[in-house]
Amino acid sequence: MPDPSAPGDGPDAADVPVPAIERLFRDEYGRCVAVLVGTFGDIDIAEEAVQEAFTTALDRWPDAGVPPAPAGWIITTARNRAVDRLRREASRGNRHAQAGLLTAPGEPAEEGPVQDDRLRLMFTCCHPALSTAAQVALTLRLLGGLTTVELARAFLVPEPTMAQRLVRAKAKIREARIPYRVPADSDLPERVRSVLAVVYLVFNEGYAAGSGDRLVREDLCAEAVRLGRLLVELMPDEPEAVGLLALMLLTESRRPARSGPKGALVPLDEQDRGVWDRGLIAEGQDLVRQCLRRGRPGPYQIQAAVNAVHSDAAVAADTDWQQVLRLYDQLLAVAPGPVVALNRAVAVAEVAGPGQALALLDELELDGYYVFHAVRADLLRRLGRVAEAATAYEAAAALTDNRAEQDFLRHRRDALPQGDRSLSR
Template identity: 75%
Template sequence: MFREEYGRAVAVLVGVCGDIDLAEEAVQEAFTEAVRRWPSSGLPPSPAGWIVTTARNRAIDRLRRESTRKDRQAQATLLHARDEVPEEGPVRDDRLRMIFTCCHPALSTPARVALTLRLLGGLTTAEIARAFLVPEPTMAQRLVRAKGKIRDARIPYRVPDGAELPDRLRSVLAVVYLVFNEGHTASSGERLVRDDLCAEAIRLGRLLAELMPDEPEVLGLLALMLLVESRRAARTTAGGALVRLSEQDRARWDRELVAEGQAIVRRCLRIGRPGPYQIQAAINAVHSDAPSADDTDWRQIVLLYDQLMAVAPSPVVALNRAVAEVDGADVALGLVDALDLDGYHLFHAVRADLLRRLGRPGEAAEAYEAAIARTANDAEREHLRRGLRSLAPS
């Protein structure tokens, strides 16, 4: 119940009182009261409505206590809370407003991600700290600063309109994408995948698609995440070792997620306004169509990467395009060596694989060692070590 309703309730309460801290405290108090009451009284007819109503009453009580100190601002907010707020609030609008508030460009990207996870995902500060691999007090300070900036800069609690929307929407989608990427391949730690972050990103993606069904890039991001997530069970062995895409057992791919993702890609194609997330989703749809790695339509994937480079060029996209190169490992290596990605472990991992295929084991070993030195994820590091050991003469 907490996971499903916390973000919704906080969003409604922020609309009531305009204060994120007060909204969080009121919702937490409501859940505490639910833990105390519900075991004996049973679930109310509308548990979500009970939480929102109880939290609203707690917020009003808090503001009433503030108003006894002749705090005019608190008095005005109290009157607004009493007179204008419905029982459960406009849920969809409130959640969307909260997402855009968390992802305001005035906040740093790490702050946007952390605040989105806290307020929309209901993750605890400790859980977010573990996701970012920082001490809990550090994350607590980061969240306090982010909420303080929203308050002090008077960042509006609303969905931007007109000319503001495209830039703000890009920020929202980028944050959700970052959350998913950190879940898909954790930047450090023992596990390759963080299931909780993947699930949270997909949940937010579904929410955005429900709230903004006519935005093709919103749909594209959801399709991309679903298609990538469909391969999760096949990405690791029972012992947690990484399995490359070309070696995965495709019978273990989640065909329901594949079908859903492909259907969304087809819907995007009908809309006819391609963007970076839609193109990446299309690339993954091509992979999901192939019964085996050898059957993959690599020429189609290269064409899609060329389209992606045209709309969102970056060295990482160029690296991925080189991996899909159909004219041989020597051509691919030339493309890779032209990129400035020395600090990126996958750059060196790709070079190592290409050099191995070209029969240059000494250079491949150096590239494997460079890749190992640049990743803090244990599963990735062990996979790279296996590649390095494979170069040793038998």
Template identity: 70%
Template sequence: MTPGVPVEQTVEQVFREQYARAVAVLVRVFGDVDVAEEAVADAFTAAVQRWPEDGVPPSPAGWIITTARHRAIDRLRREASRDDRHAQAALLHARDEPLDVGAVSDDRLRLVFTCCHPALAPAAQVALTLRLVGGLSTAEIARAFLVPEPTMAQRLVRAKAKIRDARIPYRVPGEQDLPARLGPVLAVVYLVSTEGHTASAGDELARADLCAEGIRLGRLLHELLPDEPEVTGLLALMLLTESRRPARTTADGELVLLADQDRRRWDRALVAEGQALVRDCLRRGQPGPYQVQAAVSAVHSEAPTAADTDWRQVLALYDLLLALTPTPVVALNRAVAIAEVEGPAAGLALVDQLDLPGHLVHAVRADLLRRLDRRTEAAQAYAAALERVRNATERAFLERRLAEVHAVG
């Protein structure tokens, strides 16, 4: 380990980097999520006590996993002797299962597929993934999703009970089932990052920790499934979105639209990495929704100024996306591209046909009406958007725009 770094910091770093790996190995060894979680928590507690005196072991992750296994077996033996059938089953499982720290990448992937099993509700999938694969505490997950901690704790307990009682397997699906089973996994990772990017409610526009967690999960998936183009597409999409975060708000925390952003503030390293991934996945010729969205983002990233944006290419990509996923939200994005290529009136004609909840459709309509100089209608549309918006930063932006159309009109 790095000399001069306090041991507590090393333990924390090992926790961030190795928690999922340790839990994944121990879930395989004991066949039980609760046993694994408790054992890994025990091992990290032991690390905090022992490492300052004994020094950090040469392989911290190996130490954690071995210690966790010993401690779990000790405890399970005590419980098994009291006729705890659960403990007996976990011990029996551990007897037949080698520790085999080498196959950890498979273990983590198995854990991801268990957490995102379609038999679990989406909200439970997200919470479990953040808990077991992300290593976030229940309190952190509750805070991130603005849910009271006891509610989140109960959600996690129920999900883990279902995994155990219904025997949700701990396995990477076979090739035939993989495309269908990958869907919820990608959705969970994307949800983590979008929730971080624009918190659906609350005061801060971006909860950077959730963005970072989404990207970390995306990188992990990409490392484990390098040949799945949608996995690559999702990672690229998250990186390109993240690259704009420094430019998305002013120093006062006000929202800045893509067209008005100071592009010098974009994170060039993330842009380059995202663009390279987009090229890599599109070359495979199996386009999917995440890849196409990433490609749209890459087109924006290539333009030195908003005026240089290749809107025809953006529009072509939205045509493709609409064919792949014909949803009102995609149609709304396509209408925005049409407005750029053919003018705001053409975009507005499309937006007027859309029926979707939320503030976004009203915000887009308002903007198009404003550009058409139809100020009274624009003000009405801004008001409609304001009635529905839940994020405080977006609300402030809409209020400024509303004040502007009032001032001129």
């Protein structure tokens, strides 16, 4: 049998660009880690082995070419690295390493697990022994492949704080011997809230990437939708799982219109609705109707209903903003919070005018959130307060690391009337 860690001679056998390997990392990191956790029962061993495998790929593939099944190559190489490490440590009397070797199968890991390893890993990370913040952060790290920097930005905490949170969460799983499995039906309700939050945050990071040149990370959007479908299949009677899937499908339906030919951001009211995905809209709206018939509204279902209203409008001017505002009133009652209040203020601006909406924003404490400043800038622009609007646009641009969003916000700033804007420079 040939050495499975040797590079293959696939069709891309020359000058493999590093971004292609980085894209594979984004696409497959979560699955590779999940398979290795299932094999060895240890998150740290799995993560380290997968990272070593990708480092080896970066070293070999640019010269030797991409193997025919790159994800399988990564999984097999990572498994071999993990086994080598455990053998070295077991020879020194490390009982943990000896136990890991006992759980490792004798044959190489298959590329496609029989059952869904990512779903099992998700429920492992969302065990009630962990805090909610740790559950979400760890799952995003392991399944979404988000870096510590990206997680820190998503949670609005310093990077060292996030790093410690991840270390403590993994240690808790190891020390408490939290099992790697989908829990029994009786245990599902207490775990579902965190699991849904994880899927939602993965989708959000994909739909509005927190950093980089790309506005959207299609890999994360696809993974979140896939996991959402699995959760609905697993828990068909959980209305919030259905609501989350509907929310993601309706939002994803707009992605083809959300960026221009050169990747520029196109806001909702300027999008070409003719290129929205009508199939996803029909599926999402059908799920919203299912939720309405159940009569057990929750945050994801209400947000899905908001997006269903938007999808009903053939052009932006046809949007039923009164209905959107009523839904945000309901959402604010069910899940109060400053971000919900910010979104409600956008609807208020369309119904009652920018002045009333701006007064609502002035009551919110979201100074570190770039969307807050972007919304505020738009309201100030509509009120003719040009200098303040320019300052707010710049504040918003400074708080996002996504190049497309920065370009959009600064373009809006530069398009303001050329009056006295000295205060904003």
